[in-house]
Amino acid sequence: MRSDGNLAVMSLRRTALALLVLIGLIAPGDALKCNCTNCEKSGYECETDGACMASTSYIKGQEQHVRICIPRESLIPPGQPIYCLSAEGVLNTHCCYTDYCNSVDLQVPNGVPKHESWPGTPGSWGPVELVAVIAGPVFVFCLLLIVGVFLFQHHQRNYNHRQRLDVEDPSCDHLYLAKDKTLQDLIFDLSTSGSGSGLPLFVQRTVARTIVLQEIIGKGRFGEVWRGKWRGGDVAVKIFSSREERSWFREAEIYQTIMLRHENILGFIAADNKDNGTWTQLWLVSDYHEHGSLFDYLNHYSVTIEGMIKLALSAASGLAHLHMEILGTQGKPGIAHRDLKSKNILVKKNGTCAIADLGLAVRHESITDTIDIAPNQRVGTKRYMAPEVLDETINMKHFDSFKCADIYALGLVYWEIARRCNAGGIHEEYQLPYYDLVPSDPSIEEMRKVVCDQRLRPNVPNWWQSYEALRVMGKIMRECWYANGAARLTALRIKKTLSQLSVQEDVKM
Ligand SMILES: Nc1ncnc2c1ncn2[C@@H]1O[C@H](COP(=O)(O)OP(=O)(O)OP(=O)(O)O)[C@@H](O)[C@H]1O
């Protein structure tokens, strides 16, 4: 028994064939003439090089007779061509090979109820179905062709893209990240030969992603700071929470200002934003300094006169470099820190300072005399805000105003250092500036009353006058704290004064 599927295939083929003959796509060969029920135009006759065929079936309750020509190439398989097969109980078919031999009247096959029809019989199809039979496969074929062409082009594009990326891709890092290189080598090689703004971004990413975090070492406003390991050396990793993305971006941007690198500015290594699917991890990788911040350091240790001068002079050198504009193609813009305080200065192993946390800094574009971001009125830490910041009289159009505000804060940091200076066996306990005048987390209003209204400043003890170094430090502080920002010392002036002092006191930097 043949399946319905087979019958459907047979019927479909037969119909398509009849149609092709009908529309003249198959040129009849010479010889055999047959009756043709569908060939009105040629007098119900057709010619073929194959066989004549007659078939009878029931369609929609009606007895249908079809007579057509079958071309030779369609007579497959040779012994029993599928076009010539009857379907038991459904379709009676007869093929023959003499002229008009298909004029026979076949009987409707047994078992077909008079009211039923076999839906797949060609005679039951109207013009719409016939068009669908031909147009359908053509349409599917075209669709497959279009999809094929599209996939091919897509593949080609991806391939070309990959080829291009391979040049910049981290897979090329081995060119830069030779196994024996330390971070210092890398930064020296690439920042000195390159733009002077640090490692290429893809090297930054690779370094960041091969750091192994060790322990948390601090928490600040923007996230956590970790000690991490890279190739056996320590690095500091500041991890920003995802809502602090702007701060992360800004800090990375400032650190990558061309020619910023300086021994007294925290050495930036890499920025990376890693999306783990749920949240984005924002990393800022820098040199690690085991003493931590100057705040931590002064809390733990008192310092000698020499130690004080080293800290003060190096901090002034860092700030002078930050503030200074260097002209030329390999120059740097002037930068104001805007959040200078002892927690944002790190202490290096050799007892010198590195200024850190540049996230709030602003850069001066001297050609247009503008500032690179719209500076908001009051940023930074309230305790360290200059009087003109507290009372909002600062001229924000003038870049130097921000430098003057930094100098005020530097004076407060010097006061914190000098208090911890051990001269003649005396030193004071560590205290934050204004510890005796404002509460622990002062409001702007509380600070303004003390600093602007009462014009109070941290106390400079008289005994400091007995020691040249402390006397000089006291004098510098006062000149950093003037209410009038423009009257304050510059970082460069302070650096020069302290350099002289270091020579006088025979300090080895
Ligand atoms: N590069 C570093 N090396 C060693 N310790 C560091 C480094 N950077 C930061 N720390 C430590 O992590 C602490 C937190 O730093 P972070 O800058 O996040 O906050 P903060 O300076 O204490 O406060 P703020 O958010 O107000 O800046 C620092 O106080 C310091 O002890």
Ligand SMILES: [Mg+2]
């Ligand atoms: Mg900080």
